[in-house]
Amino acid sequence: MTTMTNEPPVLLVAGHWLGAWAWDEVVEHLGAAGRRTLPMTLPGLDAADPERASKTLDDQVAAIEAAMEQAAGPQGETVVLVAHSGANGPVTRVLDRHPEKVRRVVWVDSGPVGPGSVFAPDLPDSVVELPLPPFEALGQFASLEGLSGEVLDRFRARAVPEPGPVVRQAVELTDEARQQVPTTLVCCSMRGAQVMELAAAGHPMFAEVAKLEHVDVVDLPTGHWPMWSRPADLARVLLDCLGTEQG
Structure with missing residues (x-):
């Protein structure tokens, strides 16, 4: 299908341990609908990068900023940011730094974080990286509903440990204009x-959700990884969100 040039580009940022590959099925559905998508692998989550464990939250923010510039093109289009789970740290910082460049932010089983937030504040400096936990432990904190054994095997095989500096770094925020960016909570x-x-x-x-000025709420009942458990339905929800951003 021909891509519609009057619609904003969509940046897809997955959560901890994941890269651009996590969005493959959703991208297929969005592409079939003519949407311009850019799934991202954040710094520190590229298994081929020999220095990945040293990457920081600042590096991830810079990568999202660069991707936004690329997606915006010479006309400086605003973009739609789609953030899943632990991507909320770097994406919240990007919203804080560039609220005028984001047409809409869509939080997928996630949401904005507050100033000073740290994912793993008690993680010792000696810990280089945070690997994907056993599923028995992970399931106590994040629902695995809807994930088959095959999907879980793929998750385990492709997951990349989260760099220690990323999960120890505090989120610095200074501009409350981020709270004015139109928001959808999936x-x-x-x-x-x-x-x-x-x-x-x-x-x-x-707490940050309560401060949002323009927020829509969409229920998509499933587990914490809807891009795998309900990819077509998630794509449809995103298309509905994006439909409000045409023109």
Whole structure:
């Protein structure tokens, strides 16, 4: 299908341990609908990079900024950022630095983080990287619903350990204009109504959600990795989000 040039480019950023490959099925559906997509592998998550374990949150932010410039092209188009799970750290920082360059941010079973947030604040400096935990342990913190044994095997085989500097670095934020960027929350392992209730109640995990000025909530019931458990449905949700950004 011919790509529609009047629609914003879409940057897809997966969470911890994942690269651009995690979006393959979703990209296929979006491409069939004519959408311009750019799935990303953040610095530190390229298994072929011999220096990947030394990458920082700053490196990941810089990579997203470079990808935005590439996607924006000579006309300086604004982009749609789609962030899954642990991509919320670098993507929140990008929103803070460049709110005017983002047409919409779509959080996939994720959401913005607050200033000073650190993913693993107690991780000793001696720990070089954080590997994918055993699924028994991971499932206690993130739902594996909808993932077949084949998918889990692929996840294990392709997962790349998260660099220690990334998970120890605090998220620095300075510009509240990030809260004005139109936002969609795609809620998978927790229903949207519950997320908004917790945000309204001041739960620290959802404190930034309560500050958003333009937020839409979409339920996509499944586990924490909907790009694998419900890829066609996730693509359809994204297309619905992107439909509001035409013109």
